[in-house]
């Protein structure tokens with residue numbers, strides 16, 4: 001590939017069919033950056049978004065196996081009221097990805113492109129004006145996505161540093177999107193927001209968060225565990241009573257058991273349930289059978305199977 005450094009900020013690389021291409025040198029590259037990581041570059045990929053091209057180098061790094069993470073475990077729930085809720089009670093929030101002015105501009109551009117599309121006759125070519133509108137829309141969307149990814153990168157790095165195990169719900173994205181739209185009998189809540197401006201970002205966000213966490217945790221000797229989330233929003237984390245409809249308002253959980261009566265944030269409650277499931281599953285796996293002390297959690301697992309504390313593994317040469 002013949003990567004060379006031109007100066008502190010710029011490098012150059014030979015790209016097949018394109019020739020010599022300059023790129024902004026934003027990361028330490030093994031074997032090329034003085035004092036950079038030990039390893040080598042095995043490939044490269046050109047990536048395009050609406051802001052332009054970027055090049056991503058594939059590297060193999062020589063790293064020593066991390067020592068087991070000594071930090072506490074944490075449960076993390078994709079909240080209804082907040083983006084990410086931790087069992088510690090913390091809520092990880094972010095602002096809107098676009099400023100008020102940018103959102104207005106995006107709306108205006110979307111209306112404009114609809115007008116331009118409607119005005120175009122059947123079979124007419126797309127005008128340069130219409131194409132320019134699409135480009136402007138794509139750039140705003142790309143800005144929003146970059147900000148979302150940046151937020152995720154920062155949050156996941158912080159989580160992987162602090163916690164030895166991050167317990168998340170075992171959900172696949174199609175199921176999540178299906179629950180967003182709901183059914184005819186019971187339409188989902190917040191459907192308009194979920195399918196609106198940020199739908200592509202929201203759709204990718206959870207999968208990417210777990211993916212980032214998985215390798216960042218593995219790098220630091222931690223792991224990401226997935227547990228079955230079924231019923232975690234209806235169960236009280238303190239007394240483990242499950243009451244249909246105990247999630248009174250979206251953000252508030254009120255335990256229906258008069259002996260317990262815990263009232264608090266619904267997302268925090270769900271995150272604590274995830275952590276509890278992981279802890280009971282781990283304890284159960286160690287004892288090998290459900291003895292009387294573990295009867296509660298074991299019974300719940302029977303109705304909510306698939307508890308898989310899978311250690312996160314990442315190929316590191």
Ligand SMILES: [Zn+2]
Nearest residue numbers: 236239255260
């Ligand atoms: Zn309770």
